[in-house]
Amino acid sequence: MRTGIATVCLSGTLKEKMQACAIAGFDGIEIFEQDLVTSPHSPEDVRKMAADLGLGLDLYQPFRDFDGVTPELLKANLRRAEAKFKLMSRLGMDTILVCSNVATATIDDDELRAAQLTELAELAGDHGVKVAYEALAWGKYVNDYEHAYRLVEMVDHPNLGTCLDSFHILSRDWDTAPIENINADKIFFVQVADAPKLSMDVLSWSRHYRVFPGEGQFDLAKFMGHVVRAGYTGPVSLEVFNDVFRQSDTERTAVDAMRSLIWLEEQSAKWLASSPTETETAAGNGSASRRRYPMELATLPKVNEPAGFNFAEVKADDTVQLEKLLGQLGFGFEGRHRTKDVQLWTMGQARVIINEQAASHSEPAIAALGFDVDSPVIASARAQQLKAPVVARKVQADEEVFQGISAPDSTEIFLCQGSPDGTAAWTHEFGEGLEHSAAQQNAVIDHVNLAQPWQHFDEAVLFYTSALALEPQPFAEVPSPSGLVRSQVMETSNGAVRLVLNLAPAQQAQEKARKTYQEHIAFAVDDLVATARSARDRGLEFLQIPANYYEDLDARFDLDPGFLATLKELNLLYDRDATGEFLHFYTATVGSVFFEMVERRGNYDGYGAPNAPVRHAVQYDSLHRV
């Protein structure tokens, strides 16, 4: 698959964008006209830069409001088009995008449109240019890709074809199956963009909220499957207007973009294999059938979703407070590593590493997570093919080698060999000579909340989806005293791994506000009340829940008075839904970390969302009172 990206997806100057696209590994780019018009580089310079960078100049865009106009306007439009065709010749480009008219069209008549497009195609032919005509979702008369293609067929000129853009098609819910009926020679270009499903006017949606494939909710694998079946072999190019990407680091966004196409390629191949046509099924070659299509789809090493958390690692300069907190929660100290300055603490299958190698004065923070995978080497290879940066850790010859990658928020993710009994072989590298406490209560890491930088939230969703096979759930917004916190759960189908990506209020400037959205690690136990009592007896400082909360809880749930008194006594929070119950409590904060202990009753699958505002308010209040 030939990969491409429109320069409008990225921040910076044309030159910065081109360099970033080359570094990220794109085959070609679309030149968005404004990027050229505002550039100090001549068309000849741009042509040379592209050649030097090994980038194809695959599409010049956009040419707007051409068709369905009066004769006078047609004349001006043809003059304008010829100027652009000459410019393209200096750029060494041969394909231009012409969008269906949104503004100046006055006549709704396919015969007239076809006649005007014929004039354009002939002029284009004189200059060796191919015109890719595209139906915009908000086109005045032409807003359906099949309509655009009918016009292309009516004109029937070698220099006129169509451009298929997934956003314009999927935002309108057009059926994508008829794409297979389009003559592949007439598909001059394919643009892909994903988007969250929003209920708003399609123009604003398109101009501000598009995201890269895998970061939204469109079924792009199916869209691409139909394109591949049509026989298309040209560029598959990202055209993503996004307010955040436009202001983020150019090179990093380009890598995120490239990752999305690699992932889309794999998903498209999967869709093709799992959705054979009737002909293919009849021929008995269903799943292998994709090899028969002209477009080559690269694949990645396959991985299953992770089986569980292997460990969580917290880093600090001064680790005394962390050790105290874990001890009070009931974790046992399993000793120090034999060669590194790290400690291991466990409770059942929940393993926490305290890393003492942090820079001086750095506050406690979550540094790394380990996931149990079938094959760390294969999972790591996949992640690297998806352009995840590799993290290296020094190891002695006889120690387990950890395969590590860096997540978009810089958390280190280690791909570990899972075991059927939930143990981890590397724990033997700790506490040599120490007697391990056998009698600990059962516990696992239930979920981990990670604060995401605002520029990398969508990137993080794609990262965990593509590299770690986690599934994004519908996002929530949690009110806090400093604004709304966006919360995105990523989890495995069985809930064994649950990550919560949090986006603090976008514009937090104040340090004191930022600190209220700490990251945390939650552990699940079988008997939360007993755990809480033991922790209290060991002197744990609980997050103090206001009395008003318990009154509201009682008004909502009509709880047994004894149970309610227990909740209140131990600062426990409570939630209930049709599937079960959820009990949890939080510790005070150390640096930028705190811990949560949870008990899931029945099939409760949530995170106590109604209680999140309480947690935020109490944390905010305690910070403001200091």
Place this chain on the structure above:
Amino acid sequence: MRTGIATVCLSGTLKEKMQACAIAGFDGIEIFEQDLVTSPHSPEDVRKMAADLGLGLDLYQPFRDFDGVTPELLKANLRRAEAKFKLMSRLGMDTILVCSNVATATIDDDELRAAQLTELAELAGDHGVKVAYEALAWGKYVNDYEHAYRLVEMVDHPNLGTCLDSFHILSRDWDTAPIENINADKIFFVQVADAPKLSMDVLSWSRHYRVFPGEGQFDLAKFMGHVVRAGYTGPVSLEVFNDVFRQSDTERTAVDAMRSLIWLEEQSAKWLASSPTETETAAGNGSASRRRYPMELATLPKVNEPAGFNFAEVKADDTVQLEKLLGQLGFGFEGRHRTKDVQLWTMGQARVIINEQAASHSEPAIAALGFDVDSPVIASARAQQLKAPVVARKVQADEEVFQGISAPDSTEIFLCQGSPDGTAAWTHEFGEGLEHSAAQQNAVIDHVNLAQPWQHFDEAVLFYTSALALEPQPFAEVPSPSGLVRSQVMETSNGAVRLVLNLAPAQQAQEKARKTYQEHIAFAVDDLVATARSARDRGLEFLQIPANYYEDLDARFDLDPGFLATLKELNLLYDRDATGEFLHFYTATVGSVFFEMVERRGNYDGYGAPNAPVRHAVQYDSLHRV
């Protein structure tokens, strides 16, 4: 008019919110339930705090999903309601907001709803509570205020009335005139919120984009006029869910909120005076009629829109570069002030003050603007009644006293005595003994662009609307290499004063990016080509416009080759529309300021918007190359 505000409008804890509301001067507040539930303060504490602050506790809210339910759910709902009624008694509150059911309603039957609301009203009566039933815009069955009122009438119980919320009514485009038919005794509460007109689902619109009156596009004066005519005398309370306000400074947002109600009060009185009812017209007491309504509407000193810019002031530690730039543009030095460290530079009626009193190492920046008004003292009184902070300047006994207020971005705004011939009396305080150059070309300040802090953009719109009688125009979004720049024009009806409020990409973290969105002052001249030539001869450094721009310009406008060559030679930008033509050029940047010179031909009323991306790109590029 009794003023109120819901705690959900503000950031912070309940205590912080209450203090801010008291400081801003509100009569009462609505307690948003979550703010109480998450508070460490008991209901009794809250009651005492409110009493100490002189704040009424006017509404407890919201109580959701009560009506149209099954008998089992009704029982649970009544139990939940009774718990809240008891809580309200501890708070000393007597009115609760009950929203029409959006979630659990299963039965669409007004008889049943009325029966269930009767049960609620009876229970409320037992606890001395009044229930204000409100139709949410997205209520499952009840989403129209007239429907809610019909139910109130059916129930006909002293403890059941309705709540009118401008957002729920105006977002659905319901006719507001029938409000006058509602029995005033049955209007238990009125909530007001403005909003920009957005095409999106009404729930998201309501939860994220509400703004204070005067900051959006709803006709709230008319809404309030009908409420006043209905005979309502209770609280008029702001309920504004806004993502930005929720994360901004609590006290400052409360002041912005209070300003919006003061302004709304005036606008409502105006609407009433200008829209007499048939009865009033027949009685011949049209414009004085508002005095006949039970609600007292306070008024403000009236001001007309400003007649022009009196001056612009730029401040710097080192003023050499500014002096050089103004000299090159053709400004004449009119001397220093006789007692202050400021210089006066003029070109025709365009006056620029260079203030040398800036803190050391501070870069050149726009510090103040003067506006010509009919009466500076009255305009200042009005601004102060609208809670604009006063700016004081030291003056000698015989010097003109400037009335100054501080705009939301901290720019100082001076209200100056205009003169019929466009001169300013205070200029005689400058350059005593200097001979003033008489022969300067005609020029005026055309517009001034001011960068706004993201938290105060909406506040700024209301500030200039209410205190300075400028009219907001539809906003634009300008692409730049660092993201989209939001641009909001505020101007007088004749264009004599034009302010452009710019909001840089929300999340700009990098200094180098921030610097590309500088503020600037634009001057209009009669012959831009001549001005540019003279400036060039004096050595002015122009912002360098790329050659690609002129090619695109020609493709778009088919310009005379000689004219195009002149534009290119002088780095002039060009725009044309049906009303006229616009020529302009920019200077290089000094500190955080640059200047623009413009020529308006015909009735051209814009700002060369298609050229703004070029300006941004060149400025970004020049900063990145340094």
